[in-house]
Amino acid sequence: MMAQATTAHVLKGGRVVDPRAGRDGHFDIRIENGLVAAIGKNLPLDEARVVDVPADFVITPGLIDMHVHLREPGQEHKETIATGTWSAVVGGFTGVACMPNTDPVNDSASVTQFILKRAADAGFARVYPIGAVSLGSMGDQMTEMGDLRAAGCVAFTDDGKPVATALLMRRALEYAGMFDVPIIEHCEDPSLKGDGVAHEGAVAALLGLRGIPGVAESIMAERDISLAELTGGRIHVAHMSARQTMRAVRDGKSRGVRVTCEVAPHHFTLTDEALREGAGYNTNLKMNPPLREEADRLAMIEGLRDGSVDIISTDHAPHHADEKALEFDRAPFGIVGLETCVPLCLDRLVHAGVISLSRFVELLSSNPASLLKILGGTISVGAPADLTVLAPDAPVTIRTATLVSKSKNSPFDGWSLRGATAATIVGGRVLYANPAVTDAARFVIT
Amino acid sequence: MPIVMDADRVGRSLMRIAHEILERNRGADKLALIGIRARGVPLAERLAANLKTAGGYDVPTGTLDITLYRDDLMKHQVGPQPILRRTDIPFSIDGRTILLVDDVLYTGRTIRAALDALIDFGRPNAIQLVVLVDRGHRELPIRADYVGRNVPTSRQQSVQVRLLEIDGRDEVEVDEVEGAS
Amino acid sequence: MTVATRLRSRHLLGIADLDPGEIELILDTAVAMKEIGTRTIKKVPALRGRTVVNLFFEASTRTRLSFELAEKRLSADTMGITTAGSSVTKGETLADTARTLEAMSPDLIVIRHAASGSPHLLSTICKAGIVNAGDGTHEHPTQALLDALTMRERKGRLAGLKVAIVGDLLHSRVLRSNVLLLTRMGAEVRACGPATLIPLGLKALGVHVTTSIDEAVKDADVVMMLRVQHERMYGLFLPSLREYFNLFGLTPARLAHAASDVIVMHPGPMNRGVEIDSAVADGPWSVILDQVANGVAVRMAVLYLLAGEELT
Numbered sequence: 001m002m003a004q005a006t007t008a009h010v011l012k013g014g015r016v017v018d019p020r021a022g023r024d025g026h027f028d029i030r031i032e033n034g035l036v037a038a039i040g041k042n043l044p045l046d047e048a049r050v051v052d053v054p055a056d057f058v059i060t061p062g063l064i065d066m067h068v069h070l071r072e073p074g075q076e077h078k079e080t081i082a083t084g085t086w087s088a089v090v091g092g093f094t095g096v097a098c099m100p101n102t103d104p105v106n107d108s109a110s111v112t113q114f115i116l117k118r119a120a121d122a123g124f125a126r127v128y129p130i131g132a133v134s135l136g137s138m139g140d141q142m143t144e145m146g147d148l149r150a151a152g153c154v155a156f157t158d159d160g161k162p163v164a165t166a167l168l169m170r171r172a173l174e175y176a177g178m179f180d181v182p183i184i185e186h187c188e189d190p191s192l193k194g195d196g197v198a199h200e201g202a203v204a205a206l207l208g209l210r211g212i213p214g215v216a217e218s219i220m221a222e223r224d225i226s227l228a229e230l231t232g233g234r235i236h237v238a239h240m241s242a243r244q245t246m247r248a249v250r251d252g253k254s255r256g257v258r259v260t261c262e263v264a265p266h267h268f269t270l271t272d273e274a275l276r277e278g279a280g281y282n283t284n285l286k287m288n289p290p291l292r293e294e295a296d297r298l299a300m301i302e303g304l305r306d307g308s309v310d311i312i313s314t315d316h317a318p319h320h321a322d323e324k325a326l327e328f329d330r331a332p333f334g335i336v337g338l339e340t341c342v343p344l345c346l347d348r349l350v351h352a353g354v355i356s357l358s359r360f361v362e363l364l365s366s367n368p369a370s371l372l373k374i375l376g377g378t379i380s381v382g383a384p385a386d387l388t389v390l391a392p393d394a395p396v397t398i399r400t401a402t403l404v405s406k407s408k409n410s411p412f413d414g415w416s417l418r419g420a421t422a423a424t425i426v427g428g429r430v431l432y433a434n435p436a437v438t439d440a441a442r443f444v445i446t
Numbered sequence: 447m448p449i450v451m452d453a454d455r456v457g458r459s460l461m462r463i464a465h466e467i468l469e470r471n472r473g474a475d476k477l478a479l480i481g482i483r484a485r486g487v488p489l490a491e492r493l494a495a496n497l498k499t500a501g502g503y504d505v506p507t508g509t510l511d512i513t514l515y516r517d518d519l520m521k522h523q524v525g526p527q528p529i530l531r532r533t534d535i536p537f538s539i540d541g542r543t544i545l546l547v548d549d550v551l552y553t554g555r556t557i558r559a560a561l562d563a564l565i566d567f568g569r570p571n572a573i574q575l576v577v578l579v580d581r582g583h584r585e586l587p588i589r590a591d592y593v594g595r596n597v598p599t600s601r602q603q604s605v606q607v608r609l610l611e612i613d614g615r616d617e618v619e620v621d622e623v624e625g626a627s
Numbered sequence: 628m629t630v631a632t633r634l635r636s637r638h639l640l641g642i643a644d645l646d647p648g649e650i651e652l653i654l655d656t657a658v659a660m661k662e663i664g665t666r667t668i669k670k671v672p673a674l675r676g677r678t679v680v681n682l683f684f685e686a687s688t689r690t691r692l693s694f695e696l697a698e699k700r701l702s703a704d705t706m707g708i709t710t711a712g713s714s715v716t717k718g719e720t721l722a723d724t725a726r727t728l729e730a731m732s733p734d735l736i737v738i739r740h741a742a743s744g745s746p747h748l749l750s751t752i753c754k755a756g757i758v759n760a761g762d763g764t765h766e767h768p769t770q771a772l773l774d775a776l777t778m779r780e781r782k783g784r785l786a787g788l789k790v791a792i793v794g795d796l797l798h799s800r801v802l803r804s805n806v807l808l809l810t811r812m813g814a815e816v817r818a819c820g821p822a823t824l825i826p827l828g829l830k831a832l833g834v835h836v837t838t839s840i841d842e843a844v845k846d847a848d849v850v851m852m853l854r855v856q857h858e859r860m861y862g863l864f865l866p867s868l869r870e871y872f873n874l875f876g877l878t879p880a881r882l883a884h885a886a887s888d889v890i891v892m893h894p895g896p897m898n899r900g901v902e903i904d905s906a907v908a909d910g911p912w913s914v915i916l917d918q919v920a921n922g923v924a925v926r927m928a929v930l931y932l933l934a935g936e937e938l939t
């Protein structure tokens with residue numbers, strides 16, 4: 001299904017939504033040698049092969065998921081760089097940033113290079129490695145951020161846990177600031193988190209699950225925002241879940257602190273009430289931060305609506321079925337998210353009237369690209385043709401068994417939603433055309 | 447549907463049985479009545495009253511729920527368990543002659559269960575069986591010692607005993623519809 | 628309220644799944660079962676030929692013996708699997724154990740486990756009916772049922788009773804099951820404990836929450852004391868057990884403010900001098916031995932009622 005990158009193609013007549021370029025309307029896009037050659041109304045066809053884009057399809061700059069656990073090296077039974085980047089493409093993402101909590105941890109240029117090599121070999125979504133803040137993410141010795149940056153790391157984090165001490169965070173913000181690279185923080189006060197497994201609230205009280213209060217997240221976010229203010233560094237709050245954190249981030253932004261934040265789809269579509277459904281204790285509802293209560297979910301929605309939330313990322317965290325088939329206490333945290341993100345966002349945010357399609361593109365493409373200073377985020381002439389084609393009205397029923405990710409740990413099995421990825425184009429090549437979407441086959445160019 | 451015993455006949459039968467009991471046991475000093483739930487219970491209480499009237503005896507009376515001894519208890523593939531009621535035998539049955547009381551004698555399986563249950567309470571001298579109606583069709587070698595009335599029936603018929611204490615009136619009706627007795 | 632004629636589920640995972648009619652059915656059945664314990668031969672053939680597995684991942688002599696006695700009185704074939712320590716060390720997961728058990732075709736599995744929700748996990752794997760004998764800090768439904776039976780025997784009713792539950796509210800599965808049962812049956816529940824041991828969200832369950840034992844005990848018909856674990860369990864929760872007793876221990880002086888016919892309950896085993904003064908534990912208020920006897924009857928009732936539902 002791959003197009004010849006050397007021939008010219010014109011995607012004719014689709015609705016192009018590209019807020020950074022100020023574009024929202026029906027345009028033609030000419031692709032040549034894998035690059036965007038031209039964009040405009042009624043482009044000359046000039047012997048190019050033409051894809052007649054259905055009028056209700058939307059072409060956006062390639063979507064970027066900046067919080068993905070690809071698991072390789074070290075945990076290839078959960079996911080590999082190849083399966084994870086293919087899952088990304090099927091989900092509509094042309095690029096992913098991968099977290100360093102692999103085995104070994106991505107705390108040296110050699111691991112970064114290994115990841116990039118594997119990603120290039122796979123040839124699916126682009127991969128942007130994120131380096132560790134500290135060696136082994138142990139919270140003691142800072143990594144060689146300059147070296148990691150040169151090898152291709154686009155940000156630093158000790159994700160899976162917070163940066164261990166305020167002092168280390170201060171130094172990391174200062175040091176990474178030299179390269180104008182953000183620190184991504186998994187905000188969580190370890191003592192308040194304790195051995196908690198679910199949001200601390202009425203549901204955890206009823207189910208007898210040890211709780212993690214929302215303030216475990218916001219307290220750490222407040223520490224980091226204060227340190228970003230002190231140092232002038234850039235702090236990015238990962239997978240925000242609590243209303244108190246949203247407030248802290250808003251406060252920081254209003255003071256001019258360089259703070260940004262992201263929300264994962266499960267935190268604006270689900271609450272801890274889901275833990276009571278069916279037999280209860282579904283371990284595919286166990287993630288960290290946990291599903292919180294309705295007030296928190298609504299705070300996430302409000303942040304998405306009013307612009308306080310910068311980015312949507314999935315926190316794609318694959319785990320093998322055997323690892324999840326445990327007592328709730330013992331099962332690992334995390335769910336897969338790459339292939340469910342687009343339908344959830346289109347259905348629950350765009351169709352629900354929370355955000356516009358243009359804002360959807362900002363949250364899933366322009367903003368992560370700007371934050372990480374990477375390719376894409378807009379469709380510009382001369383740049384690689386990384387494009388996502390959406391069928392915003394196509395019906396989708398999520399079936400975890402058919403996910404292409406190596407792991408199937410998703411709580412969204414059986415959900416019927418409106419809005420799908422129709423096709424994913426990376427570097428001018430149509431890597432994926434969704435067989436379940438009518439007319440998506442038009443993008444398969446032979 | 448034919449009424450085979452009316453209130454008057456039920457009353458006279460129970461008084462006749464009380465006299466038979468006294469005659470056969472030469473009094474009622476070592477007797478005790480145990481009614482099988484549900485309709486054996488009021489019958490046992492009425493017999494106790496009759497024994498008092500007829501001979502001046504105070505015969506202790508107990509209640510037996512045989513649910514847990516039923517041989518069909520776990521046979522049904524799906525469905526609720528029969529509701530368990532309290533067994534109440536507030537005296538020792540050791541050395542006594544027990545008069546086991548039920549409304550209808552049919553296959554004998556209920557009585558078999560009741561005998562199993564009684565044995566768990568001790569070692570009576572003897573057990574005698576009292577029924578208001580014997581409708582035949584025994585599946586076990588069991589017979590009654592005292593019978594209010596023998597009512598020949600087919601297996602397709604059902605026998606409904608109604609008692610004042612439970613149903614608001616005394617009568618025994620034979621029904622043509624296939625069903626439980 | 629109408630008494631149910633059957634249980635809707637073939638498992639007893641928690642009080643949360645029972646409606647008031649079902650609770651009445653279990654209690655009424657338990658009353659009948661209790662009589663069996665007064666006989667010379669304390670055994671009925673109701674569960675003859677049925678296999679019940681007792682799967683105890685947590686040491687619990689009382690509950691295990693109570694279930695075993697209930698099973699034997701109903702003539703069930705019983706099989707006990709007790710894993711000292713955690714199953715983690717065995718390297719076999721609960722799901723593995725469940726599949727192994729499934730091959731033995733038990734009719735009922737009674738499970739005690741340190742992780743909340745373990746019986747629920749088992750119920751998704753096994754065909755057998757599952758009875759929760761205590762899961763983590765979640766529920767202990769048969770304990771709440773035997774407590775209710777004891778209260779009903781002593782007070783003649785549950786509706787309108789003022790029940791004070793005092794102790795470690797955070798880690799107590801006895802509390803959760805009792806709160807769910809008592810509020811469902813119309814009792815007025817006051818939950819009392821140190822602020823550090825009160826779960827967020829407890830109020831949402833419809834109970835009055837207080838840190839004052841005097842407020843909780845005032846005019847109470849029933850005072851239920853929860854077990855406080857060893858001192859080392861408490862880390863930052865409590866400064867010392869000595870102070871705990873000073874603030875929350877049940878003494879005759881405190882009990883004097885309860886209703887004149889108050890009864891005192893405890894799920895056992897008791898820590899005298901920690902949560903309860905010996906004078907109270909051994910005093911005329913105590914119904915702790917009734918609770919033990921009622922435990923067997925309630926478990927017989929549950930096993931009997933579930934056994935009829937299992938072959939679906």
Ligand SMILES: [Zn+2]
Pocket residue numbers: 159160161186238239288289
């Ligand atoms: Zn994280």
